[in-house]
Amino acid sequence: MTGYTKKCLILAAFVGILGASVQGAYQYGDTGSEIVAIQKKLIAAGYKARETGEYDANTKWAVRLYQKDQGLPVDGILGDATYKKLMGKPMPSATKTVSKVKEISKKDAELMAKIQAKKEGNSKAITTSVKQQKKPTTQGKPATVQVKHKVTNHTAKPLRTVPVSGNVKEILTYANTFTGVPYKFGGTTPAGFDCSGYIRHVFQKVGVQLPRQADEQYTVGKKVEKQNLQPGDLVFFETYEPGVSHSGIYIGDGQFISATSSSGVAVADIDDSYWGPRYVGAKRVL
Numbered sequence: 001m002t003g004y005t006k007k008c009l010i011l012a013a014f015v016g017i018l019g020a021s022v023q024g025a026y027q028y029g030d031t032g033s034e035i036v037a038i039q040k041k042l043i044a045a046g047y048k049a050r051e052t053g054e055y056d057a058n059t060k061w062a063v064r065l066y067q068k069d070q071g072l073p074v075d076g077i078l079g080d081a082t083y084k085k086l087m088g089k090p091m092p093s094a095t096k097t098v099s100k101v102k103e104i105s106k107k108d109a110e111l112m113a114k115i116q117a118k119k120e121g122n123s124k125a126i127t128t129s130v131k132q133q134k135k136p137t138t139q140g141k142p143a144t145v146q147v148k149h150k151v152t153n154h155t156a157k158p159l160r161t162v163p164v165s166g167n168v169k170e171i172l173t174y175a176n177t178f179t180g181v182p183y184k185f186g187g188t189t190p191a192g193f194d195c196s197g198y199i200r201h202v203f204q205k206v207g208v209q210l211p212r213q214a215d216e217q218y219t220v221g222k223k224v225e226k227q228n229l230q231p232g233d234l235v236f237f238e239t240y241e242p243g244v245s246h247s248g249i250y251i252g253d254g255q256f257i258s259a260t261s262s263s264g265v266a267v268a269d270i271d272d273s274y275w276g277p278r279y280v281g282a283k284r285v286l
Contacts, residue, residue: 026078030055041086057242068219167206167286168232175202175249175257183261195246198259208285214247221283232286237278244280
């Protein structure tokens with residue numbers, strides 16, 4: 001669950017309005033030649049954006065990462081301060097971008113959550129058991145854990161050894177103890193987790209304090225390219241709303257474990273037909 005989703009449900013229940021009006025700023029949904037210029041600046045600065053001319057999800061999260069690195073308020077909106085820092089000039093005085101306010105009922109908000117559940121229902125239902133090897137580790141070499149997968153309605157995958165070290169071994173072992181725990185919207189305890197609540201709970205085991213929401217978790221740690229993923233890295237996906245809305249823990253061999261609305265805490269392939277197209281990025285916090 002993301003902070004954005006939580007706010008949507010609260011506003012829908014008590015106010016009946018979703019959205020905010022932001023003037024004098026560039027933000028998600030805006031289009032035009034100035035957006036292309038902004039995207040070029042982000043790319044030149046080493047951030048993941050595309051020259052689409054639309055302030056899309058990639059642009060939003062590139063801006064958020066830029067803001068974090070520059071010590072600016074992290075909101076994904078290109079206001080005066082962020083614009084001046086990135087573009088090297090003041091925000092054009094003629095810029096008056098106003099987000100359209102959209103009315104939404106409580107019933108609509110609940111429907112949004114159901115759509116999320118339906119989409120995630122297409123992911124594989126996979127269970128896992130992680131056991132620490134009894135053999136002592138060879139001096140100078142990392143410890144290992146064994147990951148054995150039982151796949152529903154598919155041929156079982158063979159036992160394989162995933163090299164880990166330090167706190168990573170403890171993270172993977174502890175994360176596995178919650179396999180099958182049911183999904184609970186807003187859940188942060190073993191009685192029921194949502195994706196970010198699960199991540200936060202597991203990492204607290206080794207003293208790592210992470211933000212509560214998936215989109216906030218994406219702003220911390222060191223960026224990791226997909227081809228360089230290591231067990232214990234956080235992986236993020238865009239599911240039912242623009243930007244990051246799901247997080248998980250990479251366990252190695254192209255798989256990650258997370259709390260899903262369809263299967264509870266379970267393992268899935270990072271490149272399967274559902275998660276593959278929705279992959280956003282990864283962070284290393286250990």
